[in-house]
Amino acid sequence: MITLLEARNIGKRFGGLQALSDVSLTIRKGEVYGLIGPNGAGKTTFFNVLTGAYTPDGGEFVFNGSELPTGKPHKVVGRGIARTFQNIRLFRDLTALENVMAGHHIRTKAGVWGVLTQNRFTREEERLTTGRAYELLRYVGIQRFADVVSKNLSYGDQRRLEIARALATEPQLLALDEPAAGMNATETGQLKQLIQQIRNDGITVMLIEHDVKLVMGLCDRVAVLDFGSKIAEDVPAVVQKDDAVIAAYLGGGKHAN
Amino acid sequence: MNELVAAVPWLGKRNPTAARWLIILVAIAAPFIAWQFGRSWVRILDFALLYMMLALGLNLVVGFAGLLDLGYIAFYAVGAYTFALLASPHFGIHLPFWLILPLGAAFAALAGIMLGFPVLRLRGDYLAIVTLGFGEIVRIFMLNLNYPVNITNGPQGINMIDPINLFGWDLSRNIRIGEDFTINSLFLYYYFFLIAVAGSILFIQRLQISRIGRAWAAMRDDELAAKAIGINTRNMKLLAFALGATFGGVAGALFGAFQGFVSPESFSLMESIAVLTMVVFGGMGNIAGAVVGAFVLALLPEVLRDVAVPLQQTLFGHVLLDPEVLRMLLLSLAMILMMLLRPAGMIPARARYCHDKHLSATLKQEAAK
Numbered sequence: 001m002i003t004l005l006e007a008r009n010i011g012k013r014f015g016g017l018q019a020l021s022d023v024s025l026t027i028r029k030g031e032v033y034g035l036i037g038p039n040g041a042g043k044t045t046f047f048n049v050l051t052g053a054y055t056p057d058g059g060e061f062v063f064n065g066s067e068l069p070t071g072k073p074h075k076v077v078g079r080g081i082a083r084t085f086q087n088i089r090l091f092r093d094l095t096a097l098e099n100v101m102a103g104h105h106i107r108t109k110a111g112v113w114g115v116l117t118q119n120r121f122t123r124e125e126e127r128l129t130t131g132r133a134y135e136l137l138r139y140v141g142i143q144r145f146a147d148v149v150s151k152n153l154s155y156g157d158q159r160r161l162e163i164a165r166a167l168a169t170e171p172q173l174l175a176l177d178e179p180a181a182g183m184n185a186t187e188t189g190q191l192k193q194l195i196q197q198i199r200n201d202g203i204t205v206m207l208i209e210h211d212v213k214l215v216m217g218l219c220d221r222v223a224v225l226d227f228g229s230k231i232a233e234d235v236p237a238v239v240q241k242d243d244a245v246i247a248a249y250l251g252g253g254k255h256a257n
Numbered sequence: 258m259n260e261l262v263a264a265v266p267w268l269g270k271r272n273p274t275a276a277r278w279l280i281i282l283v284a285i286a287a288p289f290i291a292w293q294f295g296r297s298w299v300r301i302l303d304f305a306l307l308y309m310m311l312a313l314g315l316n317l318v319v320g321f322a323g324l325l326d327l328g329y330i331a332f333y334a335v336g337a338y339t340f341a342l343l344a345s346p347h348f349g350i351h352l353p354f355w356l357i358l359p360l361g362a363a364f365a366a367l368a369g370i371m372l373g374f375p376v377l378r379l380r381g382d383y384l385a386i387v388t389l390g391f392g393e394i395v396r397i398f399m400l401n402l403n404y405p406v407n408i409t410n411g412p413q414g415i416n417m418i419d420p421i422n423l424f425g426w427d428l429s430r431n432i433r434i435g436e437d438f439t440i441n442s443l444f445l446y447y448y449f450f451l452i453a454v455a456g457s458i459l460f461i462q463r464l465q466i467s468r469i470g471r472a473w474a475a476m477r478d479d480e481l482a483a484k485a486i487g488i489n490t491r492n493m494k495l496l497a498f499a500l501g502a503t504f505g506g507v508a509g510a511l512f513g514a515f516q517g518f519v520s521p522e523s524f525s526l527m528e529s530i531a532v533l534t535m536v537v538f539g540g541m542g543n544i545a546g547a548v549v550g551a552f553v554l555a556l557l558p559e560v561l562r563d564v565a566v567p568l569q570q571t572l573f574g575h576v577l578l579d580p581e582v583l584r585m586l587l588l589s590l591a592m593i594l595m596m597l598l599r600p601a602g603m604i605p606a607r608a609r610y611c612h613d614k615h616l617s618a619t620l621k622q623e624a625a626k
Contacts, residue, residue, distance in 0.1 A: 074490075082486070085485070090478075091474060092479070098609075110467060112500070
């Protein structure tokens with residue numbers, strides 16, 4: 001198995017709160033990797049540090065064999081890591097299609113001069129972007145809403161649109177922050193299929209999720225965070241029986257019966 | 258142009274081609290109609306076109322990129338003073354028009370970037386305050402740069418600026434055809450400005466429907482998400498400030514040449530607010546809104562001035578309220594009514610950021626499968 005992403009001793013502190021301490025993990029190419037833990041364990045902070053939204057206090061990420069820049073989100077996306085957000089963050093006033101087209105920004109090149117003169121390169125690029133965006137909408141199954149302003153989409157469709165937008169950046173690693181939050185059982189089932197499809201198409205998926213059934217059914221390996229530290233990392237079946245994990249979720253240690 | 262066409266009531270949706278020709282016809286015929294009411298009305302139309310250009314440029318910054326700019330008139334001032342200094346007896350420099358225009362645009366763009374850098378991390382109210390300060394700084398510079406070295410001639414302003422001269426064709430001279438037919442220079446300026454505005458609309462529309470326009474819209478709707486899909490928000494903000502300022506600079510240069518005189522009082526905070534009002538009044542974030550808003554709000558005060566005085570004289574026998582006072586009153590009233598009845602502006606159309614023809618072509622392929 002080839003390693004895609006390696007996090008080495010990542011630390012992040014907010015004032016007196018140690019949000020992440022010495023977190024190390026490796027994600028292999030082509031797997032679905034779950035990141036779970038109780039609320040406030042540092043999962044989303046890990047995502048933010050990984051994608052450059054925060055600068056880590058210590059440690060480094062090695063992606064595809066070379067170090068990732070920290071604190072520069074657009075460079076991280078350029079290297080091939082895309083993310084979605086826990087609370088959906090779409091471009092509200094753009095249509096579904098335009099949202100995905102905006103996601104293609106980093107893979108296109110037209111500059112002011114090209115845009116003003118509308119030279120052949122720019123026109124061709126624009127046409128390809130539109131076509132690709134439509135393909136991605138179909139890929140996630142919402143192509144019939146291509147021309148609908150995204151704030152008017154249903155919750156589940158907004159989640160799908162956000163995934164499509166992330167895929168438009170042509171990532172190698174897709175980081176999903178609680179994609180099933182607020183979804184009903186049917187929608188979660190569809191989401192599971194979508195994530196499996198994405199994995200089968202060669203994109204590695206990293207997943208923060210609270211829905212245990214989804215995590216256990218979908219992930220190849222799971223890491224558990226608690227109070228900013230990694231307490232377990234293994235295949236789901238093993239993690240499920242891990243004492244430290246059970247203690248983290250249900251309480252334990254000397255105060256437990 | 259397409260948005261402008263769609264904004265024509267009734268006709269715009271039913272017959273876009275007819276609406277397009279109607280707009281072109283009205284634009285060409287406008288000064289002739291205005292001429293019937295007197296020479297000053299053509300002049301007012303000329304100024305309305307300059308305001309259109311300003312509103313288009315400001316709409317790019319505020320409407321597209323979501324950066325509230327209350328000091329936009331500063332770029333207008335930079336353009337105007339560039340022209341004034343490089344084509345007047347003040348320094349004795351008389352550079353050709355085609356050289357100064359790009360220089361004015363470039364200086365304004367530079368000023369835009371200078372404003373852009375310190376405000377990169379600011380949003381909303383904070384950004385508005387800093388840009389407001391920037392506008393005032395530029396005006397006060399113009400006001401005080403006459404000592405110890407006289408650069409701007411201070412509050413007296415700069416006089417006798419060269420008129421626009423297109424390769425030896427002086428726009429400020431009336432053209433005389435035969436014995437008793439003359440084309441007034443105001444008409445020449447009108448058509449020249451019209452071409453400039455049409456060019457601006459074309460450019461801005463192309464920017465809007467491009468990866469740059471989408472990046473601005475993304476940044477406006479959600480900056481964090483825009484970063485997360487790889488948009489370099491710093492560069493895109495600077496680009497918005499620079500390009501918006503360019504339009505202000507060009508309009509300023511044209512203003513200086515047209516007016517023949519610039520002084521700091523033309524670039525007060527009230528002017529910035531007036532341009533912003535035009536954008537908001539017309540409908541923020543779409544080109545047609547900026548154009549219509551500028552047209553209506555540039556003409557309305559003049560119409561009021563013309564109507565209010567005779568009306569008061571016939572009603573009360575003398576003028577009770579100065580038209581200038583009335584102007585502010587009615588403008589504020591118009592804004593309040595607008596906010597209550599049409600909060601999205603006169604033309605609340607949603608701007609498009611992708612080519613319809615591309616989408617329909619994709620959909621057609623889809624249907625064929």
